[in-house]
Amino acid sequence: MKTEKTRVDIVVPIYNEAGVVDQTHARICKVVDALPHEFHFYYVDDGSSDGTVDTLRKIADNDPRISLLQLSRNFGHQAALTAGMDATQGSVVITMDGDGQHPPEMIPQMLDLIAQGYDVVQTQRMDEALPASFKKWTSGLFYRFINSISGTRILPGTADFRALTRQAVDALKQMPEYHRFLRGMVSWIGYKTVILPYQPEERISGVSKYSLSKMTRLAMDAVFSFSLVPLYIGLSFGALLFCLAAVEMLYVLSFWVTGRTSSLAPGWSSLMFVILIVSGMLMALLGFIGVYVGYIFQEVKRRPIYLLKGDKPNE
Secondary structure, three states, X not given: OOOOOOEEEEEEEEOOOOOOHHHHHHHHHHHHOOOOOEEEXXXXXXXXXXXXXXXXXXXXXXXXXXXXXXXXXXXXXXHHHHHHHHHOOOOEEEEOOOOOOOOHHHHHHHHHHHHOOOOEEEEEEOOOOOOOOHHHHHHHHHHHHHHHHOOOOOOOOEEEEEEEEHHHHHHHHOOOOOOOOHHXXXXXXXXXXXXXEXXXXXXXXXXXXXXXXXXXXXXXXXXHHHOOHHHHHHHXXXXXXXXXXXXXXXXXXXXXXXXXXXXXXXXXXXXXXXXXXXXHHHHHHXXXXXXXXXXXXXXXXXXXXXXXXXXXXXX
């Protein structure tokens, strides 16, 4: 990277950021224009309903390095990132959000680490200085939970702000699963990785597009894509109930052996209690199985992760 120009592709997914994306692009250009590399930008519009596309077209008219990809509808952040990475051709690919919270000033440091031989430069958000919030609390809880049940370790605070070599990008392209959790997938491929901490910045304007329902859906994709522990939990409770049933059976037999059968009283309440517990566990286990079957059903249909609107942009 020090002896010749390296093509670096920057992928930025965008959703309803009409008042932000032009400022984001100007800030990125201020950094990368001073670097001795060939940069290309892939802005992926994830079905925006405001003037984001018009703004991107105006920016692209003034900057031939920009390629605009429009998804046919809102497929989600992970699908938009995938669409951008699929279109790239550079030796290095950098993915980042377009709301200004991922500081482009870190790009030179990321490229230096790639030049040192790392395949993945993964940024990690440092939240210690941030005030306590519901999102911060649930994020920490999620990472503790996913790392306790999954064989793939995911560092807390990791974001989709990262640099990847072409080898790492091609490896991700070999993983065409429909329910995508790229933070886990990048960790799973196992290439040489370095962690680069950063302090998140305030959004340039607007509000976060990651609602509680979207965060919940992403968490479910992570749990059910990287772990079978929910099934094992159901099996463990089933085994526990079987042991309790065996103890109950021995207890009742003891009355018959000692001739105290008259002491046995009808146990309606205890019977109902056991039935409710068993029924609840069966329903929970069937629910877990149903979710996995649903995920399998969506995978075997082999629907595309995203659909582009119009022609693929020229490179």
